[in-house]
Amino acid sequence: VTTAWTTETGVAGWIDLPDDPAAMLDEADRLGWGDGLPFIPPTRERVETMLEASGIDPEEELDAITPSASRVTGAKVAANAVMAGCLPSVFPVVWTALGAILEPGFNHEGMNSTTHPTAPLVVVHGPIVAKAGFNAGIGTLGPGNRANATVGRAIRLCLLNIGHARPGDGDYATQASPAKYSYCMAENVAESPWGSYHVDLGFDPAQSAVTVMGAEGPHHVNDHVSTDPPGVLTTVASMVTVLGSNPAWLTNSQTIVVLGPEHAATVAKSGFSRRDVQLWLYENARLPLSKYKTGGMWGMQIWPKWKEAISDDDALVCPLDSPDSFRVMVAGGPGRNSAVIPGDGMTRISTVPVAGH
Amino acid sequence: MITVYSPLGALPEPEALTISPMPPMSSGPTIAILDNSKHNFRALMDRVSTAVGDTYPDVSWHIERKPGAAHPVADDVRERILETANVVFTGSGD
Numbered sequence: 001v002t003t004a005w006t007t008e009t010g011v012a013g014w015i016d017l018p019d020d021p022a023a024m025l026d027e028a029d030r031l032g033w034g035d036g037l038p039f040i041p042p043t044r045e046r047v048e049t050m051l052e053a054s055g056i057d058p059e060e061e062l063d064a065i066t067p068s069a070s071r072v073t074g075a076k077v078a079a080n081a082v083m084a085g086c087l088p089s090v091f092p093v094v095w096t097a098l099g100a101i102l103e104p105g106f107n108h109e110g111m112n113s114t115t116h117p118t119a120p121l122v123v124v125h126g127p128i129v130a131k132a133g134f135n136a137g138i139g140t141l142g143p144g145n146r147a148n149a150t151v152g153r154a155i156r157l158c159l160l161n162i163g164h165a166r167p168g169d170g171d172y173a174t175q176a177s178p179a180k181y182s183y184c185m186a187e188n189v190a191e192s193p194w195g196s197y198h199v200d201l202g203f204d205p206a207q208s209a210v211t212v213m214g215a216e217g218p219h220h221v222n223d224h225v226s227t228d229p230p231g232v233l234t235t236v237a238s239m240v241t242v243l244g245s246n247p248a249w250l251t252n253s254q255t256i257v258v259l260g261p262e263h264a265a266t267v268a269k270s271g272f273s274r275r276d277v278q279l280w281l282y283e284n285a286r287l288p289l290s291k292y293k294t295g296g297m298w299g300m301q302i303w304p305k306w307k308e309a310i311s312d313d314d315a316l317v318c319p320l321d322s323p324d325s326f327r328v329m330v331a332g333g334p335g336r337n338s339a340v341i342p343g344d345g346m347t348r349i350s351t352v353p354v355a356g357h
Numbered sequence: 358m359i360t361v362y363s364p365l366g367a368l369p370e371p372e373a374l375t376i377s378p379m380p381p382m383s384s385g386p387t388i389a390i391l392d393n394s395k396h397n398f399r400a401l402m403d404r405v406s407t408a409v410g411d412t413y414p415d416v417s418w419h420i421e422r423k424p425g426a427a428h429p430v431a432d433d434v435r436e437r438i439l440e441t442a443n444v445v446f447t448g449s450g451d
Contacts, residue, residue, distance in 0.1 A: 005362070012367035016358040024359075033364060041361045070366025079364045162366035300394045302425040 053088030065163030118344035126208030138333025152182030192330035193268035214347030237285035250345030385415030389442035
């Protein structure tokens with residue numbers, strides 16, 4: 001469809017922008033580029049540096065992004081990573097995460113087109129967290145760290161610029177979410193009582209990996225008083241059993257429970273394993289069937305047969321279908337706070353290795 | 358000026374599409390509605406069918422419903438629509 005990247009012309013090829021940063025942003029805005037924020041101009045030298053550091057060929061391709069169906073090449077992804085402010089050291093994470101997002105099971109088509117405020121969450125695991133300077137500690141889901149901020153932003157810019165998934169024209173999220181600007185965190189293995197999430201999945205500890213999920217924004221879990229696992233996990237469960245969140249209604253939904261280190265320590269000191277947390281939440285994060293009937297998507301829910309067969313209004317029903325649907329990680333810093341990150345219900349969590357790291 | 362590489366994806370050339378010919382209809386057409394189960398779809402289509410029926414009283418209707426908007430249409434439902442209807446409304450956004 002296109003020639004080699006160095007000879008592309010027109011609005012999707014080489015183009016001149018004003019040197020002045022404000023004028024450059026004006027022109028990019030006119031061209032329909034970006035997320036509305038200032039950016040680093042993707043010069044040839046910067047794009048090549050980004051690619052060379054990872055050994056990714058400019059013509060190497062990932063699956064196409066919907067709705068544009070444009071080719072997703074190394075050069076295009078690198079240009080967006082430059083714009084986002086990425087250092088070359090984090091580009092392998094961007095490339096790997098985007099590749100996983102574009103796999104069919106992730107359902108990025110649904111993520112881009114739905115009215116639901118889903119965004120691509122990226123969780124970074126393994127040695128590359130420290131090596132590339134990701135923040136796994138205090139404020140991991142917030143601003144102030146270049147690696148976290150720019151990886152999440154680069155993914156979003158790829159969806160906006162390569163995929164043409166722009167608000168009202170390819171992205172129909174009713175209100176969207178701040179998570180659609182940037183949504184990247186790192187696992188705090190140093191303070192995890194259960195080691196690394198990706199190692200539990202079978203990865204070598206020396207192997208870095210990323211987990212991706214189409215996700216709602218983080219739902220805060222505030223528990224400053226509990227001193228045992230049932231206490232902390234009851235508060236976590238209260239953020240799972242909500243009618244306004246997609247997992248209550250869509251079978252096979254998944255949810256990531258991001259325990260802050262203090263909550264994780266409280267839960268683990270009684271001998272709870274990561275698996276115990278999954279089992280406890282599945283057994284206890286429940287609502288009576290009658291509650292589901294009061295709103296949300298009742299009547300148009302997509303439930304498995306066994307759940308649809310429940311008829312007793314007093315029966316306690318978990319929004320998720322199995323203990324495995326809860327994924328448990330540790331991230332963040334001091335404080336008795338955690339987060340529940342519900343999937344959008346139409347996505348599958350995927351954890352993939354970062355090649356060469 | 359500074360020369361940069363556009364971050365935009367190149368849009369594929371649009372395919373030239375042709376509109377399918379109207380199916381042969383010896384009598385009044387049957388219009389199928391494939392209800393995608395979203396909350397207001399049926400209400401919308403009830404209004405549409407009423408309006409169409411006022412203008413074209415010889416139209417008949419065939420209604421099917423999917424279990425959820427995210428489900429593909431089941432094979433047996435598709436077969437029934439093919440056997441019965443000349444035209445089908447297949448879905449709607451929110």
